[in-house]
Amino acid sequence: MSSNPPPSNPAYAPPQQGQGYPPQGQQPYPPQQQPGWGAPPPGQPPQQPGYGYGAPYGAPPPGAPAPQAPYGYQPPPPQGYGYPPPGAYGAPPPGPYPGYGAPPPQPGYYPQQGYGAPFAAPQVPPAPPSPGYIPGQRAPEDYRADAEGLRKAMKGFGSDKAALIRILANKDPLQIAAIRETYSSLHRRDLYQDIKSETSGSLEDGLLAIVSGPLQQDVKLVRDAVKGIGTKEWALNDALLGRSNADLNAIKTAYNQRYQRALERDVEDDLSAKTKELFSKVLTATRHEEATPINQQTIESEVKAIYDATEGRLVNNAGEVCAIFAQSSDAELRAINEGFHRRYNLDLEKHIEREFSGHMKDALLHMLRTAVDPARRDALLLEDCMKGAGTRDSKLVSRIVRLHWNPAHKDQVKRAYKHHFGQDLVTRVRGETSGDFRELLVALLA
Numbered sequence: 001m002s003s004n005p006p007p008s009n010p011a012y013a014p015p016q017q018g019q020g021y022p023p024q025g026q027q028p029y030p031p032q033q034q035p036g037w038g039a040p041p042p043g044q045p046p047q048q049p050g051y052g053y054g055a056p057y058g059a060p061p062p063g064a065p066a067p068q069a070p071y072g073y074q075p076p077p078p079q080g081y082g083y084p085p086p087g088a089y090g091a092p093p094p095g096p097y098p099g100y101g102a103p104p105p106q107p108g109y110y111p112q113q114g115y116g117a118p119f120a121a122p123q124v125p126p127a128p129p130s131p132g133y134i135p136g137q138r139a140p141e142d143y144r145a146d147a148e149g150l151r152k153a154m155k156g157f158g159s160d161k162a163a164l165i166r167i168l169a170n171k172d173p174l175q176i177a178a179i180r181e182t183y184s185s186l187h188r189r190d191l192y193q194d195i196k197s198e199t200s201g202s203l204e205d206g207l208l209a210i211v212s213g214p215l216q217q218d219v220k221l222v223r224d225a226v227k228g229i230g231t232k233e234w235a236l237n238d239a240l241l242g243r244s245n246a247d248l249n250a251i252k253t254a255y256n257q258r259y260q261r262a263l264e265r266d267v268e269d270d271l272s273a274k275t276k277e278l279f280s281k282v283l284t285a286t287r288h289e290e291a292t293p294i295n296q297q298t299i300e301s302e303v304k305a306i307y308d309a310t311e312g313r314l315v316n317n318a319g320e321v322c323a324i325f326a327q328s329s330d331a332e333l334r335a336i337n338e339g340f341h342r343r344y345n346l347d348l349e350k351h352i353e354r355e356f357s358g359h360m361k362d363a364l365l366h367m368l369r370t371a372v373d374p375a376r377r378d379a380l381l382l383e384d385c386m387k388g389a390g391t392r393d394s395k396l397v398s399r400i401v402r403l404h405w406n407p408a409h410k411d412q413v414k415r416a417y418k419h420h421f422g423q424d425l426v427t428r429v430r431g432e433t434s435g436d437f438r439e440l441l442v443a444l445l446a
Contacts, residue, residue, distance in 0.1 A: 019153075024245040120182070124291045129246040130171025132214040132405065136183060139174040147183040150191065159198040161436040168210050169443035176213050202437045206444075209401040216324065219255045220326055221398065222263060226270040231423035233359045234395060238381075240282060241363060242330070242370030248285040274318040275359045279374065281326035290328040299332065305341040310355040318360060325367050375412035378403060379420055382413070383428075391432045397441065400429075404444040414445070 131137070147166050153163035168354035171179065183191040209217045218239040225235035240248065255263040264283045268276055302324045309317035328336065340348040349372075352364050366421050378399070387395035403410050417425040429441050 017345075023330055025251055033072045073114075084307065087251045124289045125290055126173050127244055127246055127291070129250050130214070130244070132252040133247050135215070135250075135427070137174055138177040139172075141175075141178065143175070143179045143182045144186065146179050147186050150179070150183060151187050151189075151194075153195050153200045161199070161203065162193070162439070163197075164207060165436070165443050168207060168444070169440060171210075171405070173205045176211060180211055181381075188220070198420075202397055203435075203440055205394060206397040206401060206437065206440045209398060214259070214405050215250055217398075218402070219258055220250050221257060222251070222267065223259060231270045233362065235398070236279065237363055238399065240267075240279065242374075245285040245287060247287070248283065252285070253284070272357075274322060275363065276361055277319055278322040278326060278360070281322060284326075287327050288328050289333060290331055292329055292332070294331060294335050299335045299339050300343075302336055303343055304334070306340065307344055311344075316355055318356070321364065322431050325364055327369075330371035333368060336373050337368065373416075375409065375416040376420065378409075378413045379417040382417065382425065386428060386432045393433070393437070396429075396432075397437075400444050401443050410445065 043267075061278045136188060149163060149167050153160035153167075168176070168179075182192045183189065187388045192208060192211050194212060196204065199207055199294050212220065221235045225232040225239070239251065252263045255261065264280070267283065271279055274398060306321055306324060309320040311410075324336070327334070336346045340351070349365065351366055352360060352368065366377065369380070381399055382396070385399065385441045403413060417423075417428075421428070426442055426445050429445065431436060433441055
């Protein structure tokens with residue numbers, strides 16, 4: 001998949017295998033300041049370390065130049081659907097209402113003092129939930145025109161699908177919450193139920209996912225994954241893996257309120273063996289916060305533990321690997337990824353693909369790719385919906401709706417898809433879908 005030549009767009013240049021950065025001297029885009037390298041200038045407070053994909057977790061050797069950030073990306077947001085810092089790859093400025101835009105800087109975040117030098121880590125406060133994961137949170141603007149437009153599109157015989165798509169496809173989570181509340185207030189009707197009665201098929205699935213908002217859509221995705229015969233493993237991965245503690249706790253609480261059931265129990269009852277153990281650990285929502293300082297000695301120990309648990313064994317010690325992946329922050333997983341390649345000259349992603357299979361392999365890869373390169377992760381997930389005979393519409397619409405909540409990340413995914421598969425993502429989606437469903441997906445990707 002990655003054998004296609006890089007596109008001409010200089011904003012997208014992939015790193016070498018096992019490297020967090022392109023080779024020395026290669027500068028695929030304008031240089032950016034790299035926080036976290038070495039000691040801060042005298043009189044200045046410590047800066048946040050660990051940002052960027054494959055970010056450093058110690059001071060570089062004396063005289064070594066700071067590497068360039070890979071892929072043209074700024075650092076990933078600290079959780080779920082959170083927006084990146086203002087100015088990062090087209091991120092919107094802080095919004096006019098609380099909780100929208102980048103979260104405030106987290107106190108107590110200090111760089112590692114030298115390579116492998118342990119120190120007492122300060123207390124790290126938990127990151128806040130992502131936009132759309134706080135019940136009752138909504139945009140403050142007046143959305144009566146949108147609510148009227150939606151009602152007009154569904155009154156009388158038939159419905160105006162184009163109007164529904166036009167009004168809903170470009171809204172963020174808090175705007176959707178405001179529109180739904182306004183619609184109910186003006187018309188004494190539930191927008192979700194009206195759309196459900198006026199649409200069908202994959203178009204219905206997509207529009208309902210939008211008006212549900214990210215939190216309730218994740219809740220529904222988990223429930224659909226475990227109810228009935230069999231398990232939709234991809235849905236559990238998409239909704240629960242690589243998430244912040246705050247977002248996971250919000251999902252668990254909303255699931256319990258909606259279904260009067262414990263999400264942890266439902267998921268564990270539907271899984272088995274080591275995969276059950278992995279999700280059980282993940283659902284404790286106790287992984288290290290992104291602001292947790294990187295401890296190089298711990299990273300080296302975990303790199304060795306992963307290798308010893310897998311390499312040259314008749315039966316892998318999957319529990320050891322699961323425990324490390326479930327507790328580690330994205331920054332720590334990036335450090336582990338770099339350390340594994342440096343110590344054993346092995347690519348950790350390829351190693352996991354070789355040593356594991358089935359749902360366990362997919363789950364571990366999802367977590368690793370979320371930390372190392374979430375844009376590439378989502379490009380691969382979208383192609384998985386479309387490759388081969390037929391298109392998996394329900395999976396495709398779920399992933400594209402999820403993607404559209406974060407416009408800055410969406411743009412990165414489109415560039416990543418172009419790089420890895422040699423074609424435009426929107427063009428690919430157009431060729432795999434038709435009718436109003438196609439128009440919805442194209443609008444969400446715009």
